[in-house]
Amino acid sequence: MPRNFRSLAHALIRRIGLLALGCALLFSALQGIWQYRSVQQQLQDSIQQLASSNIPLLSVALWDIEPEAARRQLHAIASRPGVAFVRVNVVTGQMFEAGDSTSLYNNPVQRFVIPVPGEQGRPLGELLVVQREAYIYQQVASSLAGMLLGYLLLTVLICGMVAYVLRRDLERPMREIAAFAGQLTPQSLTDPLRLQRGWREAHDEIDLVAGGFVTLQNALTEHIDSLDQQVEERTQQLENALGEIRALLTHDALTGCYNRAFLAERLPQEMTRAQRSGQPLTLVFCDIDHFKRINDEYGHLIGDEVLCAAAGRLRSQLRTDVDWVVRFGGEEFVIVLPDIGPPDAQLVAERLREAIATSLPLQDGRLLQITASLGVAVWQPGEGMEPWLKRADALLYRAKLAGRNRVEA
Ligand SMILES: Nc1nc2c(ncn2[C@@H]2O[C@H](COP(=O)(O)OP(=O)(O)OP(=O)(O)O)[C@@H](O)[C@H]2O)c(=O)[nH]1
Numbered sequence: 001m002p003r004n005f006r007s008l009a010h011a012l013i014r015r016i017g018l019l020a021l022g023c024a025l026l027f028s029a030l031q032g033i034w035q036y037r038s039v040q041q042q043l044q045d046s047i048q049q050l051a052s053s054n055i056p057l058l059s060v061a062l063w064d065i066e067p068e069a070a071r072r073q074l075h076a077i078a079s080r081p082g083v084a085f086v087r088v089n090v091v092t093g094q095m096f097e098a099g100d101s102t103s104l105y106n107n108p109v110q111r112f113v114i115p116v117p118g119e120q121g122r123p124l125g126e127l128l129v130v131q132r133e134a135y136i137y138q139q140v141a142s143s144l145a146g147m148l149l150g151y152l153l154l155t156v157l158i159c160g161m162v163a164y165v166l167r168r169d170l171e172r173p174m175r176e177i178a179a180f181a182g183q184l185t186p187q188s189l190t191d192p193l194r195l196q197r198g199w200r201e202a203h204d205e206i207d208l209v210a211g212g213f214v215t216l217q218n219a220l221t222e223h224i225d226s227l228d229q230q231v232e233e234r235t236q237q238l239e240n241a242l243g244e245i246r247a248l249l250t251h252d253a254l255t256g257c258y259n260r261a262f263l264a265e266r267l268p269q270e271m272t273r274a275q276r277s278g279q280p281l282t283l284v285f286c287d288i289d290h291f292k293r294i295n296d297e298y299g300h301l302i303g304d305e306v307l308c309a310a311a312g313r314l315r316s317q318l319r320t321d322v323d324w325v326v327r328f329g330g331e332e333f334v335i336v337l338p339d340i341g342p343p344d345a346q347l348v349a350e351r352l353r354e355a356i357a358t359s360l361p362l363q364d365g366r367l368l369q370i371t372a373s374l375g376v377a378v379w380q381p382g383e384g385m386e387p388w389l390k391r392a393d394a395l396l397y398r399a400k401l402a403g404r405n406r407v408e409a
Pocket of ligand 1: 254287289290291295299300301302303304330331400
C-alpha cells in the first residue's frame with residue numbers, strides 16, 4: 001500500500017510546535033495557581049486593612065445610634081473591588097448590610113470585632129466581609145491572558161525560526177539529494193551532486209551523504225569503465241577467434257594456402273565465370289618429389305618447414321588476388337590460374353617448378369634440394385570439376401613417371 005509522503009522537516013516543526021504549546025500551557029497553569037494564591041493573599045490583606053481603618057468610625061456610628069452613617073460606611077466598603085458583601089451584627093440585635101447577600105454562602109468570609117468606642121475589650125458588634133471570589137479569577141485571568149499571548153507569540157517565533165533553519169539546512173538539501181538520486185542513471189554518473197548550500201564552518205551529515213554519493217559515483221564510473229574495457233578486450237578476442245575459425249574453415253593451418261573445402265566451393269564459381277566470359281581457366285597439380293624421404297631423413301618438423309616454403313614459393317610466382325593455391329592434401333598443391341590458357345599456362349607451371357627447385361636453406365643452416373612434378377590441365381568448357389581434377393592428377397602422374405621435376409600438359 002503506497003504511503004503518503006511527509007517531510008521530515010514538517011514533522012519536526014509539528015512536534016516542536018506541539019511541545020512548545022504544551023510547555024506554554026503547563027507554565028501558564030503553574031503561573032495561574034501561583035497568581036491565584038498571591039491575589040487571594042493580597043485581597044485578604046486589603047480587606048483586613050479596610051476593616052481596621054473602618055471599624056473605629058463604624059463603632060462611633062453604632063454607639064451614637066446613627067444608622068445612616070453606618071449604612072453609608074458599609075456601602076463604601078461593599079463597593080471596594082474584591083468585596084462582595086458586608087454585614088454588621090450589633091449586640092443589640094440590629095443588623096446592617098450592603099452588597100450581594102447571596103454571595104455569603106459560596107465565598108470566603110472574614111469576621112472582625114467592633115469594640116465599644118474607647119473600650120477595646122468590650123464588643124459592640126461584629127463586621128462580616130465576604131470576599132468576591134470572581135474578582136480573584138478576573139485578576140488571574142487578565143494577567144494570564146497576557147502571559148499566554150506572550151508564550152504563544154514566543155512559540156510561533158521559535159517555530160518560525162526552527163522552520164526556516166530546518167527548511168534551509170535540512171529539507172532543501174535532502175530534496176536535492178533525493179532528486180539527484182532519482183535521476184541517477186549509468187549515463188549520468190559523471191555529473192556530480194551539487195548542493196545549493198552556503199559556506200559553513202563545519203560539515204554535517206548532509207555533506208557526508210553528498211560525499212558518499214561522490215565516492216559511489218566514482219567507484220561506479222571506474223567499475224563501468226573497467227567493464228567497458230573488459231567487454232572491448234573480450235570482443236576483440238572473440239573477433240580474433242572468429243577470424244581464426246573463419247580462416248580455418250577455408251585455409252590450411254600449416255601452409256596458409258586454401259583448403260579442399262574452399263576449392264570445392266570456389267572452383268565451380270571460377271568455371272561459371274570462365275564459361276560466361278569465354279576466358280581460359282587452368283589448373284595445375286603440383287606434388288613435391290620424394291617427400292617421404294625428406295620426412296624420413298630430416299624428420300617431420302623439417303618436412304613441415306619444406307611444405308610451408310614450397311607454398312610460399314608457389315604464391316610468390318602468382319598474381320595477387322587472381323591466382324590461388326590450394327593444399328590438396330599431404331605434399332600436393334593445386335594452383336588455379338584464371339584467364340590463363342595454353343601456352344602461358346605451361347610457362348607459368350615451368351616458373352613454379354623452377355621456383356620450387358631452388359635449394360632451400362633450413363632454419364638450422366643446412367641446404368636442402370627439393371623438386372616438384374606438375375600436371376597442367378586447361379579447362380574444357382562443359383567439363384565437370386572432378387574429371388578436370390582427375391585429368392590434372394593424371395598429367396602429374398605422368399610427370400612423376402617421366403622422371404619427376406618436370407611439367408606435363
Ligand atoms: N611433414 C609432413 N609430412 C606429411 C604431411 N602430409 C603428408 N606427409 C607425408 O608425405 C609423404 C608422402 O609420401 P608419398 O605419397 O609416398 O610420396 P613421395 O614420398 O613424395 O613420393 P612421390 O610423390 O612419388 O615423389 C608421406 O610420408 C606422408 O606421411 C605433413 O603435413 N607434414
